[in-house]
Amino acid sequence: MGPTLETCGELLRPLRALMGLKQVALQRGYFGDQEVPYAAAGLLAELVFRGECRASDLAHHRIVDASVVSRQVGQLEQAGLISRRPDPADRRVSLLRATPEGERAVAELERRKAEWIANALEGWEDAKVRELGRLLGDAMDDIRRHTIDEGICHADPATREGTR
Template identity: 75%
Template structure:
């Protein structure tokens, strides 16, 4: 059955506040990444965690247009943080991988963010932080799945209408 609308409305408030805090941190340079714009750094982090993959996979996972990913990948490549190689299965497509410097950059940034969170959540214990991480992870998995299901249904309806 799922939660009612009022309960989900209660969830929206802290999510909006969290997103607003992220924007403030970005504006103040709190989460700047050495050698890469913030948005491109998010893509670099995704690539480090996912491993070698195609740009289309990154765009799909980040839920952004391929043109956005293409521009950001160009910035990361120019900064020496990623490399490209032809995909052996389809040489028209490139496989992307973080360079060792890209991996070090992400590790430094993840450490800074973890330190920032540790300071901000100084009154929390490890178990509470783990519970929050587990719940947020589960919620994001379900939200992503729902989004992808809706997108697939919508895409299917559009294709059916063009026949």
């Protein structure tokens, strides 16, 4: 049956607050880095964690327009944080990958983010943080699957059952 709309509505409040805190942290410079433009940092991290892939795959996975990825790829390539090579399966397309400098930059950014969270949650036990991570990961997997993989992001709620 799944959760009620009321229960899901209650979940939206802390999720909105979490996104707001991310913006505050950005404004205060907790994640700022001269080496990696913040707008492109997520794309660089995606390449580090996913490995080599096409720009179109990144756009799909990050749920952004290809022009956004193209602009960020240009920034990252100019900074020496990613490289490209022709796709052997289709030489008209490039495969993107993080350079060792890009991997190092992402590792440093991830370390700073983890430090920020560790300081904020200093009263929490490791087991509680692991459980939160597991629950958020499970929720994001299901939301991503529902939104992207099933392709019903903009479907009319009344017709969703027929799209499965």
